[in-house]
Amino acid sequence: MTTMVAFEKINEAKANLDDIYNQPDPRAYFQELKKLDYSIPNNAKPVFQKLIADLKRQRHHTIHVLDIGCSYGVNSALLKHDLSMDDLYEHWNGEMLADATPEEVIQRDREFFASLQEPKDLEIIGIDQSRNAIACAEETGLLNEGLAINLETEPLPAAAKEGLAPVDLVISTGCVGYVTEKSFERLLPAVTRDEQPWIANFVLRMFPFDAIEETLSEWGYTTEKLHGQTFAQRQFASVEEQEQVLEHLVKRGIDPTGKESEGQLLAEFYLSRPAKEAVAVPLDQLVLA
């Protein structure tokens, strides 16, 4: 069984949120996810900030981040600006924007993000299969560049390769499970042309990371999981979803007691770095210092 088929089976246990991923503006995304207290970008933010700070110290130049499954530029909004998920939920509040057209929403977003301070030494490129989300993220200025592509099914276009060469850090939240090692196989030749990027994934505990880890190891990467820490992704959408997810976890030999059994989907953090760098400073030291 391919990883995609295996992941599709696991995804059947989860509520299907596909409808909100490709709307002409971010309102539905934030309104629906607010109901589920979707919080993984917020919980990932301090970890990503640490990694970016470390890379800045080591590399002495603008840090280029590639966000896989970036949607409307969610991680970018949090990392470039002093914003939280609650701020974004308030910004895209349903009642306040009920009568606005998508064009009006995007215009308002562009003005809002332009009015905020932005670090000069951080650029964020995003990849997502959703054309609408990528178009919005580019138009609002949240992404420096967006690639609307599904690397599970299509190769990276030659024109995109040049722009990915400077990437220092690859990140993802809420995306592994939709993407597999296939996407990484297609990205690695482009992102490792200059300095090798670090690769930082927050992954729901129900999705095995071993196939991606194996692919990355073929490119000289060592992957470490942050032990003893889980990160809340969102609340379960229903009792049925919770029961199905718990079943998958138990099948994987993972005990959900006191964890997912309490009502939230939980992610773990994996960092993949060139082997030498991983040996020099272990993950715990890097992230928890």
Ligand SMILES: C[S@@+](CC[C@H](N)C(=O)[O-])C[C@H]1O[C@@H](n2cnc3c(N)ncnc32)[C@H](O)[C@@H]1O
């Ligand atoms: C749960 S959302 C997470 C979005 C964002 N990272 C966040 O945490 O708010 C999953 C995202 O993955 C995207 N996605 C699903 N399959 C994909 C694929 N094969 N390639 C790229 N993006 C994909 C969806 O369009 C959606 O934007």
